[in-house]
Amino acid sequence: MTGNDKLVAELHRALPDGAVTHDEAVLEAYRYDRAAFCPAGQPAALVRVRSTEDVAAALRIASAHRVPVVPQGARTGLSGGANALDGCLLLNTEQMNQILHIDVDEQLARVEPGVINAELAAAVRKHGLYYPPDPGSMDISTIGGNVATGAGGMCCVKYGTTADFVRGLTVVLADGRIMRCGRRTAKGVAGYDLARLFVGSEGTLGIATEITLALRPAPPAPLTAVAFFRTPVMACHAVAGFLGAGYRPSVLEFMDGPTIASVSALTDLGFPDDTGAMLIAQSDSTAPADELAAFERAARECGAIEVIVAEDPAEGELLMQARRLVGVAAERLGTNLVDDVCVPRGKLAELIEGIEQIAAEHDVLITCAGHAGDGNMHPSVVFDQHDPRQVTAAQRAFEAIMVLGLELGGTITGEHGVGELKRDWLARELDEPARWAHQQLKRAFDPHGILNPGRVLVPEVRAP
Structure with a gap:
């Protein structure tokens, strides 16, 4: 009996019927997440x-057995962090999909990791509550995956990311011990903030099996406005002017010309023909009309071609349709290598200009959309995966965008995570003591290195 056979036999004995499979067709279906250019090995089970x-x-x-374990949710990630490794055990949490409790008085939800983000949002809405983190994959991504990557979304500009809503976790450590960290209370500083440590750790320190989330009172239905510009730089200046005046919309999104063109090819949304960029703003404040009037003023002061302010939430949803179609539209253009750089808002115009220069230099199409309100852009390098020249050009353009983001004082990932795709780039962002601290944390929580090995972590650094 081989080592894999012994492993599988023990798993069958220890777990319920049907929980374990080593069927090759099933394993093949679970080998990958949605990242391009990330290898995937052959799992044992x-x-x-x-x-x-x-x-x-x-x-x-x-x-x-010292067997590597790769935790998975819905495998909607874009950094290769859920891809299989040779001989690994894929540990999938999709069937842990229960909303265990919604506490209306305390404004908390306790959920299993396989709960779909949009399903949780709909469930708490029935109680007059709101769960703000809304990644673009909210209809298909799980809360466990959102926690693992520290996911964000369009509402981050006002409400923050997943990390800001995690109150407590039940985590299974590498050796099988069950740890509870965090708390249900709104405040608490007893000991290290271990719950926050696990958010964004991408399954390298432990596996969350219960998640306690803070909720907010449901805001009023938002109103929406769209501003069109001849150049992306004009749009970026409007962002700075609007937010610099002290406004905090619930959504402030950016789309460049190539993105607008790809969306327009899907459906005619009536955008002006000479649009080089657009901003979409939503306000769920108690005075949304006033906030959107300020957005319109900022946009027009920066040369907006046209500004449309929706008269009601239904009309606003039609305007938001353009942003929601970005992913589908990009997929129709070809293979996409999606980046995820985040820069200080004051550097947003430089980032967009730099991306345009990178596209020209490498002769590739780069569409760019993202969360203008917090400086988190998603440039998408489009190429033909069957053309070696285009593949090489796309890889170089992708890397140049990350270099640019770091030079502008930003980060290589605002919400998608490091995973496999950006592991080596993390070493460029972190200084030596920070890299050493990462290694020490990994060694403390996972001394045998079985949890998602080779993801997130940078090369070994020893203290002097």
């Missing part, structure tokens, strides 16, 4: 866990 105890049992066995 897949475990579809249904409880915290299942996760603990699987990790005890994997730890005993």
Whole structure:
């Protein structure tokens, strides 16, 4: 009996019927997330866990055999962090999909990691509550995956990211021990903030099996405005002017000319023909008309061609349709290598100008849309994956965008995570003591290095 056979046999004995599979066709379907250019190995088995105890049992066995474990949710990630490794155990949490409790008085929700983001948002809305983090994949991504990557979304400019809403976690450690960290209270500083540490750790320190999330009172239905500009730089200056005046819309999104063209090819939304960029703003404040009037003033002062302010929420949703179609439209252009750089808002115009120069230099199409309100852009390099020249050009353009983001004082990832795709780039962003601290944390929580090995972490750094 091989090592893999022993592993699978033990997993079958320890876990419920149907939880473990090593069927080749099933394993093939679970090998990848949605990242381009990230390798995927051949896993030994897949475990579809249904409880915290299942996760603990699987990790005890994997730890005993020193077998790598790759945690997975819905595999909607864009950094390769859920891709299989050779001989690994894929540990999938999709079937842990229960909303365990919604506490209306405390404005909390306790959920399992496989709950879909949009389903949680809809469930709490029935109680007059609101869960703001809304990644573009909210209809298909899980809360566990959102926690693992520290996901954001369009509402971050006002409400913050997933990390700002995680109150507590139940986490299974690498050796199978079950740890509870964080708290239900609105305040608490007893000990290190371990719950915050696990947010964004991408399954390298432990696996969250229960998540306690803060909620907000449901805001009024938002109103929406759209401003069209001849150049992206004009739009960036409007962002600076609007936010610099002290306004905080619930949404402030950017689309450049190539993105607008790709969306317009899907559906005619009636945009002006000479549009080089557009901004979409939403306000859910108690005085949304006043906030959007300020947005219109800022846009017109920066040379907007046209500004449309919706008269009601239904009309606003039609305007928001353009932003929601960006991903679908980009997929129709070809293979996409999606970047995720975030820069200080004051550097946004330089970032957009730099991306245009990179596209010209490498002779590739780059569409750019993103969260203008917090400086987080998603340049998407479009290429033909069957053309070696285009593949090379796309890789170089992708790397040049990350270099540009760092030079502007930004970060290589605002919300997608490091995963496999950007692991080597993390070493450029962090200084030596920070890299050393990452390694020490990993060693403390996962001494045998079985949890998602080779993801996030940078090369070993030893203290002097």
